[in-house]
Amino acid sequence: MPTTKPDSAQVHALSLHxxxxxxxxPLPLHWLNHSELQWLHGKxxxxxxxxVWSRALLRQLCCQLLNVTQQQVVISLPAEQKPELWVAGTKYHCSVSHSKDMVAVVLSSIGAVGLDVEYICPQRDKQPYATLYPALRNYCVSDQQFYQRWTALEAxxxxxxxxxxxxxxxxxxxxxxxxxxxxxxxxxFCVASQQHLTSLQQQQVLQLP
Known part of the structure; x- marks a missing residue:
């Protein structure tokens, strides 16, 4: 049976699913609570x-690594601020990103974290970005250069x-x-942190239980 307190010893510096x-x-709606299901109306x-997928992934990641039940994982509803995560009364740091068909979440045990994921589109015309935005001016020669810079800024x-x-x-x-x-x-992918990133565990999830 899950413990009542999160077992943070099982968490890497960063864990990304x-x-x-x-x-x-099918949408994994069974991973959402009543308030989250209510929030979906009209969306x-x-x-x-x-x-749905970002909430389900993050909640399942917490359950897997921290040995808690899904009811013990509380995620603030969307607002202008980044999401707050509480696991069995203990605050954790997280970040969520999605692009095209990808949804990704990261759980941090070392403090605040930022995550950005972008689909790499080879047909994207990058020159307008170089003209419009000084931060991208020298980073539009190749797809690798452009997307690495963009995700670093977003993260x-x-x-x-x-x-x-x-x-x-x-x-x-x-x-x-x-x-x-x-x-x-x-x-x-790009992950941003204030702390030295000693380890990053990542896993592609094929289906949720």
Whole structure:
């Protein structure tokens, strides 16, 4: 049986779970609580899909790593602030991102964290970005360069807050002290932290129990 207190010893510095959605994949609504199900009323199909999967992934990740029940995982409802996560009364840090068919969540045991995921589109015309935004001016030569820079900016914002366009307007904006960027399955990932990233466990989830 799950313990009443989270077992934080099982958590890596960062634990990241992601899922590639399929059109026929049923929504894991059983992972949501009553308030979250109520919040879905009137939302678009796309918003519903990203909300349900991000909540379900994050709650399942907490249950798996912290040995708690899903009822002990409380996630604040969407607002302008980043989500707050409480597990059996203990506050944890998390971040959520989604792009095209990808939904990803990260759970941190070392403090605040920011996550951004972007679908890599080879057909994207990057030159308008170089012209419009000083922060991207020298980063539009290749897809790898462009998406690594973009996700680093977004992950930094999710970590520290602020305005995206204000950041893009700076030729050399201050990024997070610690960034980990990589490409996987046609997507660019970036995780931002104030702390040194000693370990990052990642897992693709094929289905939820």
């Amino acid at each position: 992601f899922v590639l959605l399929k059109s026929v994949q 678009s199909a796309k918003r519903t899909q990203s909300f 930094t914002l999710k970590l520290s807050g602020g305005d995206l366009f204000a950041l893009l307007a700076q030729p050399e904006p201050e990024l997070a002290p610690e960034l980990k960027c990589w490409q996987q399955l046609g997507y660019q």
